[in-house]
Amino acid sequence: MMIKQRIFRTNSLMVLFSLVILLLIGGSMISIFKDRFLGWYSDNSKIAENYVDAYQKIENMDFSAGDWEQYAKAVQPYDFRLIVRNENGKELYYNVRHDEEEEPLYDKEKEGR
Numbered sequence: 558m559m560i561k562q563r564i565f566r567t568n569s570l571m572v573l574f575s576l577v578i579l580l581l582i583g584g585s586m587i588s589i590f591k592d593r594f595l596g597w598y599s600d601n602s603k604i605a606e607n608y609v610d611a612y613q614k615i616e617n618m619d620f621s622a623g624d625w626e627q628y629a630k631a632v633q634p635y636d637f638r639l640i641v642r643n644e645n646g647k648e649l650y651y652n653v654r655h656d657e658e659e660e661p662l663y664d665k666e667k668e669g670r
Contacts, residue, residue, distance in 0.1 A: 607635040607636065607637075608635075610635060611632045611635040611637050614631055614632070615628070615631065615632065618631070623649075625639060625641050625649065625650035626650075628641075629650070629652050638652050638653040639651075639652050639653075640652075640653055
C-alpha cells in the first residue's frame, strides 16, 4: 500500500505542478496581448471618433462657395487633409503631404446627392 500511495502522490504533484506552470504561462501571455490589444483598440477608437466628428462638420458645409482653404482648416484639428476633384478627376484643391495615404472622408456621389 505504501508504494501505491507514493506513486499516487508523485503523479498528483506532477500534474498539479504542470497545471500551475501552464496557468502562469497562459496568464502572462494574456496580459501581454491584452495590453497590445487595448492599446490598438484605444488608438482606433480615437480615429473613429475623429472621423465621425469631422464627417458631421463637413456634412453641413456648403461646397458651392469653393473656399477650399476654409474647409481644409475645418478638418485640420481632426488630423485630416482635403483633396477636391471635379467630375473629370482634375484636382481643384490639395493639401495632402506626399507621405500620406489618400482616403476620402466625404464623397457626395456616395451619399446620393
